[in-house]
Amino acid sequence: MMKMMRNKPTNFPAAATATNGGRGSVGGGRESGGHEWEMRPGGMLVQKRNPDLDPVGPPPPPMIRVRIKYGAVYHEISISPQASFGELKKMLSGPTGIHYQDQKLMYKDKERDSKAFLDVSGVKDKSKMVLIEDPISQEKR
Known part of the structure; x- marks a missing residue:
């Protein structure tokens, strides 16, 4: 038999759980650690990516x-x-x-x-x- 999942408390930042608690929208909230969060279309809350810091692919081979x-x-x-x-x-x-x-x-x-x-x-x-x-x-x- 399959076990039923229980509602567990999550460790989302306060900006995501508050409905605008004076911090701005959920998508642009900042945690005290300096991380920005965004809401994906499926409702998942994820840390925003910085495309400038992400490597595009593997590094080029040495000359x-x-x-x-x-x-x-x-x-x-x-x-x-x-x-x-x-x-x-x-x-x-x-x-x-x-x-x-x-x-x-x-x-x-x-x-x-x-x-x-x-x-x-x-x-x-x-x-x-x-x-x-x-x-x-x-x-x-």
Whole structure:
């Protein structure tokens, strides 16, 4: 059998139990601890949230440094591990002077697609890659 629930006294703040006892409305009442309370549509009394203090989601992953060799020069780029190779190519177009569509990025002796993600391909902090200029795609453009 199921037990019946009894009416128990609650620990709601005085502003919520009073019907306006000189403190203002129930939704904007303040407890002595500085907490604001609000009444939800279902009648539940909850502590107000501050959207500025609440984290939106998990923190972003730490940036990784990738070393890219182009000719005899090494370029060190800081990028998110969840970025794609295409985003890395766009970042490299400035220092190298090569259009991102004319670049081939080699990682672990394989050319990587621009849509592939760095972390899925196994790129970690201080990973090394080789950048090659693709003359065929340059002629196509």
